[in-house]
Amino acid sequence: MRHDAGRLPAFLAERDGEVVGLLTYAVHSDAMEVVTVDALERRVGVGSELLAAAVAAASARGLRRLWLVTTNDNLDALRFYQRRGMRVANVHRGAVDLARGLKPSIPTVGEHGIEVHDEIELEFLL
Numbered sequence: 001m002r003h004d005a006g007r008l009p010a011f012l013a014e015r016d017g018e019v020v021g022l023l024t025y026a027v028h029s030d031a032m033e034v035v036t037v038d039a040l041e042r043r044v045g046v047g048s049e050l051l052a053a054a055v056a057a058a059s060a061r062g063l064r065r066l067w068l069v070t071t072n073d074n075l076d077a078l079r080f081y082q083r084r085g086m087r088v089a090n091v092h093r094g095a096v097d098l099a100r101g102l103k104p105s106i107p108t109v110g111e112h113g114i115e116v117h118d119e120i121e122l123e124f125l126l
Contacts, residue, residue: 005036011053013039013046021046023054032058034068051084059126067123071096073110078120086122095119 005024013021021039025032034054039046058066067089070077082088096116100106110116 003035008035011050011057013050021050023050025054027061027063030064032061032063032066034066037068047080048084051081055124055126058124063126065123065125067121069119069121071110071116072118072120073112073114073116075112075114078122081122086124088120089123090121092119092121093117 003024003026008024008026010022010024012019020041022036023034023038024036025034027033032054034051037047037050039050055066068081068086069092070081072091094117096106096119100108107116
């Protein structure tokens with residue numbers, strides 16, 4: 001699914017009046033999709049707070065699940081989300097290869113020298 005993250009609702013994380021993080025999301029019927037998570041500082045709790053805010057908002061709206069997609073090379077994201085209780089829901093084999101056909105600028109090799117081919121969908125069931 002394609003999104004213009006600049007037009008999506010968001011949660012902001014602030015520290016001392018400065019924005020230190022942003023999470024954008026989209027709601028589809030009974031689920032909230034986390035589209036982007038950006039923390040200016042890593043490993044200080046910004047991403048965790050943003051994700052917790054999204055889960056709380058999804059629960060308050062009575063949604064069934066919160067989900068997101070990352071690529072197979074993004075080991076830091078996979079570790080981050082799973083340590084916070086998210087589970088692998090689906091693996092979309094070759095999804096990045098297909099997307100690369102539409103957007104050739106998508107790299108073929110990503111983090112840690114891992115070839116990028118697949119999308120991994122993670123979720124919280126609420």
